[in-house]
Amino acid sequence: MIRKVKREVRVIGFDDGTFRWKARGERVILVGVVMKGSVDVLGVVTRWITIDGLDVTDAIIDAVLSSRFKDLRVILLKGITYAGFNIVDVHRVFRETGLPVVVVIRKKPNIQAMEEALKKHFDDYEVRISLLRKSGKLVELVPGKLYYQAVGLTEEVAREVIEITRKNSLIPEALRLAHMIASAVMTGESKRE
Template sequence: MNIKDEIGVIGIDDAPFDKNDKEAILIGTYCRGNRIIDGIYFKRIKRDGMDSTEKIIEMVMGKHKTKINVIFLDGVTFGGFNITNLYEVNEKTGIPVVAVIDRMPNRQKMMDALKKHFDDYEERISLLKSFPEPENIEGIYVQYVGIKRELLNLIIKKTRLKSKIPECLRISHLIGRGFLDLITERNEG
């Protein structure tokens, strides 16, 4: 299997937010391979809402849609417990979706928190349970839809630079960390 060095991928993460914020910001970085950044995207989502799926689909269906081969997500939750439906993103975009997690998640702890804080916890728990079990590929845990393990393994290798995770996801994370200063300024002001 041969994959070009400049394979198009997008990495999506959220910016840190304050506990009083009603919204969070999704950050998408479109890269070709592991070195060329060709687009940065932002979308607002409701903190603890259920709109991350539609906002990710909107982001992916933009300018670079025809060039994106894989959508990498930083986990399955954004803006607190705004859970992204991996299957729906894959179905509506036609692009494989891969949730990257740095360590095996404690699903029971997540489900307990959902029961404690959300009226619609049954729907959220059902969605979490529907996702594939995390698998270790190349030193990271992934949950993936719409792609075979062997191909994903090759794409992860092609899209990393100096980190275990694909560069597009690392860059989105770095951009998100830059928002911390704004949160700190707002809270001090």
């Protein structure tokens, strides 16, 4: 458990690559950037996940547990939906890695609209809706611009982790870099954060 967040806190931030014009069942890269605070990049891990699959949770757990980075303190996620509706089970990630999870979201999600889309397009919508609903309380950090969810640590500590790991952006630097790297791998050029 994290009691005091140090400036050099070691985090891993995950984001996926752009996948426009790809069909359900195809694969997209998932990138995890390991950082010390908001300045030092210590490394990068990658996995491939399935568009609209249910394999992102396993990919994150495997990337963390099989990496050489054994001193990680927090897992940062850029939302809980990856590669379309490949939804992270944040509680399982916390339970199996032993690391708290902070989900950072730029735009407040419309859960009702997401649930309706899941019901319309997926036979296993009940499983996916369950993952959405159990992801934790949504907390507003920057009014109308930044939200977060915390699993395995208090809201206050999660807020401190976000603040310490940001550099020149609203989101933590590890998430910003993961987004840029994943986009570059998928499209040949990085996209804006």
